[in-house]
Amino acid sequence: MTERPVSEMTFEEAMAELEQVVGKLERGDVALEDSITLYERGAELKKRCETKLKEAEEKVAAITLDDEGNPAGLKPVEGQ
Structure with missing residues (x-):
């Protein structure tokens, strides 16, 4: 695992x-404490993948x- 910020990861990396x-x-x-840390990191990674x-x-x-x-072109996506 890396300590790279999840917000900077590509889908594949996450x-x-x-x-x-x-x-x-x-x-x-x-260990229990490490499990909690891993779970929190996993939740962040899951959210990044969904995004x-x-x-x-x-x-x-x-x-x-x-x-x-x-394909005839792209139409703007709202909010972009």
Whole structure:
């Protein structure tokens, strides 16, 4: 695991670290205090993944198609 701020991670980085956190918690070989810290980090990572997925979904939804089904351009996403 890294000490990199979760807010700076890509989706892939956050997901990879989240998998590590879950693996450690599932094994149950971590002290209680460390488990709490891992759980908190995992919650942050999960939220980051959800945020990045939502951003990607909004970008995909903003693509408009022409009459033949080809991308015709992007329409602005509200709040962007």
